[in-house]
Amino acid sequence: MITPVISATGLWTPPNSVSNEELVESYNAWSDKWNAEHAADIESGAVEAKTHSSVEFIEKASGIKSRFVIDKSGVIDPELMRPSIPERPNEEISVLAEMAVKAARQALEAAGRDPKDIDAVLCAASNMQRAYPAMAVEIQDALGCDGFAFDMNVACSSATFGIQTAADYVRSGSAKSVLMVNPEICSGHLNFTDRDSHFIFGDVATAVLVEAEDIAPAKHWKILGTKLKTQFSNNIRNNFGFLNRAAPEGIGQADKLFVQEGRKVFKEVVPMVATMIGEELERLSIEPTELRRMWLHQANANMNRLISSKVLGREASDDESPTVLDTYANTSSAGSIIAFHKHSDDFAAGEKGLICSFGAGYSAGTVFVERAA
């Protein structure tokens, strides 16, 4: 069988960063205004007053200190509380495709790969900007790739599901070079007026080039094994869709944006992922001690601490389980790929690591890799 490898990765980071302080200041200003507007109902007990968010809570509960966003001004404007990203005419490249192309070009350049040699483009992300044509087809066109392209959405697990899909094409011989991109404009589906979650997400784009070993550059990552799992849960959900398009816009539309039962997610997903990693280690005959690093999904620092300690049987060091949460926040499918992209250059040939994602669905994916050369 043909061995699939990761030839290169790419990362595009938006220029604007929003600190917890800035985000909390705008949320608190918005909530004060909301309370003033609803003073009579609060007084009568019909509605509850909004309480302030806090920088200390956010950092302690999540490990997040700041996040990058496509549009900063709208997100921190108490009058708006959402990104203001102007609509573009159809003749212009769409925002989501544009950021994916930037990350993709980096990956192609790093591998010395001509776009013409790409057989397939997969756009694997949480929220596509539109229904169709597929974002991936627009990205394929902008890059000048041949072959075929399609979108896939498995929420925060989209990248590992995309890597396995790409690897399966390579294994079967139906493609030799597959470009998988994860453009995430999470600020577009985050409710900045929800104190429980307004701090969680950021925007970014990543790219992963999955290829057959025989055409890959000497410095690549052998894919040792991939495993995917899904299990239905309503604990992370976003009901936005065509069937509710006539509903009034904005605040009061809370479940048409990201909502979650954070505590339940934490409790249910940690054991599911730790068990899955353990079973995959066994199936691939890899000892936990052989794992030089785990590039885990970046949703919550405490969650990652718990998962990595269940896998290793002790607390993982920052080197063994690096975080990008502090500066990027949760970037959905892109998180584990950012961690891999930024923290993998120091690997020597033969060293092994794990890319792992988990999120809504529930969904979880593992990709065990080994550095070649």
Ligand code: COA
């Ligand atoms: N500022 C200050 N206080 C806040 C707050 C904020 N922004 N948000 C919530 N709180 C308060 C709550 O009201 C609650 O107060 P109470 O104890 O008086 O009721 C307290 O802080 C604890 O809230 P809770 O939501 O239970 O916090 P938590 O410790 O569970 O942390 C998450 C919240 C979301 C960070 C955490 O549950 C988590 O990360 N879960 C997993 C999420 C995940 O991975 N999701 C996948 C997304 S893809």
